[in-house]
Amino acid sequence: MNSIRKLLAVGTGAVGLAAVVAFALAPVTVLAEGSHGWDFWRGFALSAKSTPPTAVTLPAACTDALQAIKAAHSQDVSEDAQERLAAAQAGADLAADVQEDKDEVATFQALWVTARDACAPQLATKTAPPTTPSAACVAAKAAVKAAWERKDYAAVRSLWNTVKTACGFSSFEGFTFERR
Numbered sequence: 161m162n163s164i165r166k167l168l169a170v171g172t173g174a175v176g177l178a179a180v181v182a183f184a185l186a187p188v189t190v191l192a193e194g195s196h197g198w199d200f201w202r203g204f205a206l207s208a209k210s211t212p213p214t215a216v217t218l219p220a221a222c223t224d225a226l227q228a229i230k231a232a233h234s235q236d237v238s239e240d241a242q243e244r245l246a247a248a249q250a251g252a253d254l255a256a257d258v259q260e261d262k263d264e265v266a267t268f269q270a271l272w273v274t275a276r277d278a279c280a281p282q283l284a285t286k287t288a289p290p291t292t293p294s295a296a297c298v299a300a301k302a303a304v305k306a307a308w309e310r311k312d313y314a315a316v317r318s319l320w321n322t323v324k325t326a327c328g329f330s331s332f333e334g335f336t337f338e339r340r
Contacts, residue, residue: 218279219278219279221278222275222278222279224278225271225274225275225278225279226275226279228271228274228275229268229271229272229275232267232268232271236264236268243257243260293327294326294327296326297323297326297327297328299326300319300322300323300326300327301323301327303319303322304316304319304320304323307319
């Protein structure tokens with residue numbers, strides 16, 4: 161009688177352990193099923209990783225504007241700490257603090273506008289119309305798009321170098337691929 165009870169307890173435990181292991185390993189067997197089409201992307205060298213970063217020298221006006229923002233921020237932090245201490249005291253004037261905060265926001269907005277204008281002057285003066293692509297660029301883009309629609313990814317990979325040389329860029333800008 162004792163041996164049958166032990167057999168039932170051990171057998172139930174073994175079945176339960178096997179079920180836990182099966183559920184734990186089920187996602188692994190699904191993921192090991194295939195490559196899921198990643199072979200196409202393995203040959204691409206990402207342009208952001210393949211080029212070394214270049215040092216950027218900021219203009220003096222930009223550096224001064226950024227320093228002014230940092231100084232105003234550190235001053236605002238210390239003033240806010242003092243205001244919190246003063247607000248905890250009895251008889252504190254909270255209306256004056258609200259107006260001072262509005263003035264600080266306006267000051268920070270002006271500092272950020274100054275920094276934007278000093279650090280990115282080319283954005284403010286950019287008025288040139290976009291250039292039209294060359295005939296070779298348009299033809300290369302059309303060939304890549306046609307290969308993409310045929311789902312001929314090997315052809316897309318080989319035609320991409322043609323697009324880069326004909327159009328002078330290294331990203332997919334200007335392409336609109338539609339899923340079907």
